[in-house]
Structures are given as C-alpha cells and as structure tokens.
Amino acid sequence: MPPLKAHFDGHSIVLDEPAVLAVGQAVRVIVEPKALAELSGAELSEADLAELARRTDEALKPTREAFAASGMTDHELAEFLEVETHAMRGVPYAPELPRRE
Amino acid sequence: MAVFDNNVLLQAMSNANGPAGACMQAVREGRIRLCVGRDLLAEFEAVAARPLLVRKLRLTETGTARFITELLALAEMIDPVPSVFTHPIDPKDTMVVNLAVAAGAHVITSRDRHLLSLRDPTVPAGLEFMSRFGFIEVLTPVELLNRLSSE
Numbered sequence: 001m002p003p004l005k006a007h008f009d010g011h012s013i014v015l016d017e018p019a020v021l022a023v024g025q026a027v028r029v030i031v032e033p034k035a036l037a038e039l040s041g042a043e044l045s046e047a048d049l050a051e052l053a054r055r056t057d058e059a060l061k062p063t064r065e066a067f068a069a070s071g072m073t074d075h076e077l078a079e080f081l082e083v084e085t086h087a088m089r090g091v092p093y094a095p096e097l098p099r100r101e
Numbered sequence: 102m103a104v105f106d107n108n109v110l111l112q113a114m115s116n117a118n119g120p121a122g123a124c125m126q127a128v129r130e131g132r133i134r135l136c137v138g139r140d141l142l143a144e145f146e147a148v149a150a151r152p153l154l155v156r157k158l159r160l161t162e163t164g165t166a167r168f169i170t171e172l173l174a175l176a177e178m179i180d181p182v183p184s185v186f187t188h189p190i191d192p193k194d195t196m197v198v199n200l201a202v203a204a205g206a207h208v209i210t211s212r213d214r215h216l217l218s219l220r221d222p223t224v225p226a227g228l229e230f231m232s233r234f235g236f237i238e239v240l241t242p243v244e245l246l247n248r249l250s251s252e
C-alpha cells in the first residue's frame with residue numbers, strides 16, 4: 001500500500017484522503033478522534049512529527065514526573081512492568097533483586 | 102527493522118531518560134525503523150490501563166493515546182501476522198516473535214527473560230528459535246543502543 005498523505009492538525013492526525021481502516025478495535029478505541037490507524041505508514045512532515053512528539057511528551061509529563069518522584073531506578077521500573085504484564089497474562093515472573101544503577 | 106516488546110514501550114513511555122527512552126528517541130530520529138502489530142498494541146493498551154500502573158505512574162488515557170498515536174505515525178503496522186512460532190514458557194511472547202518474522206525484522210528488543218532466553222541455544226526454545234530465525238537478534242535496550250553507537 002502506498003504511503004498515505006496526512007497532516008497533524010494540532011490535535012489529531014488527519015488523513016488527506018479516504019482510506020480503509022486496518023487496525024483492530026482495541027487500538028481504534030484509544031487513539032484520539034481522527035487519529036486513525038491508517039497513520040501507520042502515513043507520510044507526515046518533519047514539522048508534524050516534531051509537533052506530535054512534543055504533544056506526546058506534554059501528555060506524558062505527569063507520568064514521567066511520577067516516575068522521577070517514585071525513587072525507582074530504571075531497572076526497577078522495568079522489573080515492575082514485567083511483573084505487571086506477566087500478572088495480566090497469568091504467567092509467573094519472578095522479579096530480579098533490586099539493582100542500583 | 103525492529104520490534105520493541107511492550108515493556109520496552111511502556112518503559113519508554115514512563116521514563117524518557119532511560120535506555121528504553123533512548124531507543125524510542127532513536128525511532129523518532131529515524132535511526133531505528135520500528136514495526137508494530139494489532140495484538141501488540143492491544144496488549145500495550147491493556148497493560149497501561151492496569152490499576153497499579155495507573156496509580157503508581159499516573160498513566161492517563163490521554164497519555165497512552167498520545168503515545169500510541171505517535172507509535173502509529175512512526176512505525177509500520179504489520180498485518181496480518183501469521184503464527185509461525187510458539188514460546189513454550191510464555192505463549193504471549195509468541196506475538197513478538199511472529200511480528201518480527203512477519204515484518205522481516207532483524208532485531209527484537211526486550212528485557213523479558215523469557216524472550217531473552219531465545220538466544221540461549223542450550224534451551225530447547227532457544228535452539229529452535231535460532232535454527233529457524235537466526236536472522237533475528239534478541240537484544241536488550243542497552244545492547245541495541247550499543248549496536249547503534251558502533252555503527
């Protein structure tokens with residue numbers, strides 16, 4: 001499939017031409033309005049991508065501040081995420097001993 | 102072409118300053134071509150919504166949506182992803198391997214010990230993986246960054 005033409009309108013990624021959706025329901029539910037799955041492979045300008053990155057970082061600021069305030073190391077964060085993911089999967093995953101980095 | 106497992110993505114989302122965050126930055130800069138799949142993103146969404154993560158890391162639906170939106174803009178969506186391999190210990194890791202195979206990726210990036218065990222030829226799953234998919238390396242984020250810096 002050729003790259004889709006799209007642009008970032010300051011809020012969402014908007015396709016410049018009609019396209020058939022190709023992403024599963026789970027994804028479609030959480031992406032923002034108009035930020036369609038067809039973004040995969042969409043041709044966005046460098047400025048659009050930079051703005052998208054800036055807004056992603058802005059939206060994640062509380063999360064990154066919460067991590068910084070938690071006192072966890074990056075290694076501990078990784079182990080925490082592994083344990084949570086495996087708990088959801090129902091697969092045992094013993095965390096490694098804490099490691100200071 | 103690379104596949105990041107979900108915990109690498111979650112780690113990058115939570116901490117931009119660690120190795121996983123640096124890997125995501127490399128994707129943004131076009132130094133890594135990333136691919137994603139529906140199953141992978143569906144699990145990403147589900148893990149990011151777990152109450153303990155939401156509480157401890159203050160994850161929000163908007164933050165997760167923004168991150169996935171950016172992933173979709175940066176990465177190549179692989180669809181369909183045929184099932185060609187089953188991980189014997191953690192069947193859910195199978196989707197990462199199958200995605201890498203379908204994409205023709207050369208790297209899986211993960212800190213998951215079950216996935217990292219696939220590079221151990223002394224365990225049956227590792228032996229099978231390496232004999233069938235020897236073109237795919239399983240690297241930790243730090244190893245991937247070292248590889249990038251040496252290129």
